[in-house]
Amino acid sequence: MADYAPVDLAADNLVTFELNGRTVSAPAGTMLVDAAYAAGVEIPIFCYEPRLGPPIGACRMCLVEIEGMRGLQTACSTPVTEDMVVRTNSPMAKDAQDGVLEMLLAQHPLDCPVCDKGGECPLQDRTFKFGPGKSRFIEPKRHFPKPIELSSRIALDRERCISCFRCVRFSQDVAQDGQLTMQERGARSEITTFTGDAYEARFSGNITDICPVGALTSIPYRFVARPWDITNTPSVCGSCPVGCNTELTTRDGELKRITGRDTPNVAVEEGWLCDKGRWGYDIAMSPNRLSAPVVREAVGDRTVSIEDGVAAAASLLTGRRVGILLGGAVTLEEAGIALDLATNGTLDNAVVARLGVASGNCAPVRAATGAQLGDIDAADLVVIVGGDPAAQQPIVELRVRKARRFGARVIGCGARPHALESLGDFTRTAPGHLADGMMGLADAISNAARPVVLWDEADLASDPGAIAALTALLAASPHATQLMLGADVNGVGLSALGVSTTGLFEAIAADEVDAVICVHADPLEAAGSIAWQAVFDGFRGPVIAIATYASAMTERADLVLPALTMWEQEGTLVSMTHRAQRLRPGAAGPAQAAAGWELLIAIAHHLGHPPAYRTAASAFTHTVASHPAFFGMTTDLIGTDGVVIGAWPADDVSPAAIVADPDHLVLVATRDTFGDDMTARSHALRTAVSAPVLRMHPATAQALWLNEHDHAVLISDVGSSSALPVLCDARVAEGLIVGPLGAPGSPIEGALSRNQHQAIVRVERT
Amino acid sequence: MNADQVRAHIDPIRHEYAEARSLILPALKFAQTEKGHLTREDLEAVGEATGFSAAYVESVASFYDRLYLAPTGARVVSVCVTLSCMLRGADEVWDHLCEREGVSHHGGTSEDGRITIQEAQCLGYCDRAPCIQADAEETKGPFTPGSAAAFVDALRAAPDPHEFWR
Structure with a gap:
């Protein structure tokens, strides 16, 4: 490392x-x-x-x-x-x-031949390079029952430990979860947790990367491969908009491990990964992974080959007015090809839109000098405006904690309580009133030498007053930089390509579209799902789902084409800090599946319009050539560390302002990284899953005649949620309900409007 | 023991400690007086009262011989086995007591749960070697195997202390 x-x-x-x-x-x-x-x-x-x-x-x-x-x-x-x-x-x-x-x-067992670290072990390497070569120690060595499970994901072989304290310092100082300690003394020293509890923390896997011996190893990787069996591929994580740089370990075409890179990207994740980015890849092997195309006919489902699936897609699209819906994690290549097919005559005048938060109105804030995550280290003031970074963009938490350790002051305001509030002074604001909280931050920002302002995309987009206030604050503080806490994995990239969040819904509703292709997009499980369900109920044309996992849309679609995951395909993602970074494949994927970009190219061939590109790299070149944000960018230039993209003209789509008042309750949706559908399906993360709940102030619950653990549904203008248990939390603002976005079964999406993470709701007990 | 009880004990002596974490030791010693050893709840109470994580408090407790993370006998008998005492017959005293209490030669707790025997490093009573200390009471000596056994019998017969200061 x-x-x-x-x-x-x-x-x-x-x-x-x-x-x-x-x-x-x-x-x-x-x-x-x-x-x-x-x-x-x-x-x-x-x-x-x-x-x-x-x-x-x-x-x-x-x-x-x-x-x-x-x-x-x-x-x-x-x-x-x-x-x-x-x-x-x-x-x-x-x-x-x-x-x-x-x-x-x-005291070291020298069991290198059976140790997972053997071959990539600093102790082994440095013993060979600097060591005496021979030991005079003939006495019996210490023995421990081995190994013990520090958690369900980390094994501890205590006799291999050299008491370097790296893991303890990570736990105490970097992640500050306070769980790992060194107990006992002398030869009996051992790494342990409080009374031997499981080490459950969101960044726990990093201790397996920094352990210089084989004492702390990853249980999913235990006895799986040897350093000479594997190839390592630098890639990037597409689980959240942060875009941490990862290294994929492949053995025999299968993904076996994800680690931080040997040379960390100091501008992004500094080598640390959250446990989801590290271990969540096993969902690619989960039962609801799609592995062969399915044609849905009146007589039943028929599984076909990938060639027949693509041919079926082409025949469904021929002569029809097409709409293409892109998910928030679609790569630049996939989006670029979709846009190309819509304009080059292949799918005449197809409507292309994306799922995700509409935030064109945040352009004035985005136009201020941008910061990278690495710039937070050197800040003397970290300002967090809205959001819940610890839950939604996990690595941001470590950066802010590091800045705090270096002496930075941490302040902020927002409607939702979050884990970073304990680091400084935060004021609670009602939804739609972030500007009130920002008034109290102005002096601190203008007096700071290097302030960095982190602002939440979804919160600001629904709060026009906050956009104006933050724009003015940044304009008045020449030293201040800003960093968006994004909502969608490739939201920045798709918006820089000019893909709007609107257009397709309206076109389907107005019967201006005869066929729909969903690319890694499930509108029936996204914000506004009930509205989407209604338009699709009335839609008689064919729906083609290019998807990785079974979902409501793949059940509804007339044709399902299985796509590759982010660990299996090439592509480019733009992080929330505007950093274009490359996905590189570390696994092969099912035989009858293909990357989304390949499927789109193949469909174009079948439609008689072979595009001018064949590979992901040439699709990238073709895509970026016509978009100002990417001028001059090549895959070589992006390299392994990524490149920050330029500015682009903002679209004019803005969500409705959601303003709290005494008569209305406001739902604010938080996508907890460890509470979403992906985590729920991961075997490795089974003990890390957080349960979906509706969090509200006890007084709010009382006013609604709700007790903790009662079940309630949220009803808004556009739909309603499923029933979820109530959790009382005095830190939540009164009149506010914090709901879980992306949880299994998409419980709250129905109550939200499309492209928005907030809604005015009323609550009913069930 | 709860955090308020620990706080009531350490608040009056807080000013004597330059570093906040130094207070963990007196807090632990006090928390132990209730049961004679420290339970999970005691460690959490000390953590809350001192402002450190329970895990850190446990790591401190695990370092010291006189802080017990598992139940002990009602009385703990520490037999000095360092040089002066050893030269004056501590080994014989130690072996005799272990055998009488039916514990291994590493020490341990007697079957009736009354007495725990443990080795101690120098107790500073070399002029009265071999010496023995019961809990945190004044160290006594010199002992022979026989007088040591009588000393332990007297401890066994005596009522339990009101507070377990060790």
């Missing part, structure tokens, strides 16, 4: 020092290990990990000789100074390395 911190050799405060007889330089204050690594000298380490905070010098592996200092010094905690003379390969330093490794290995 990212063992050494990057060093800026172009900085203007360089100091020059002597390293093993060479004269080298590094910025003053750089830790010696990092400065040496930048100069090409590896000083072995185990406990040092710059992402975990200040060095603690626990493992003693980095001992070096520094002239003028008594004894040996730990290079991880010694900053370089001018004219320092350092020797990392002198007899004394070498002796220390031998000694420390012999000591660490004295």
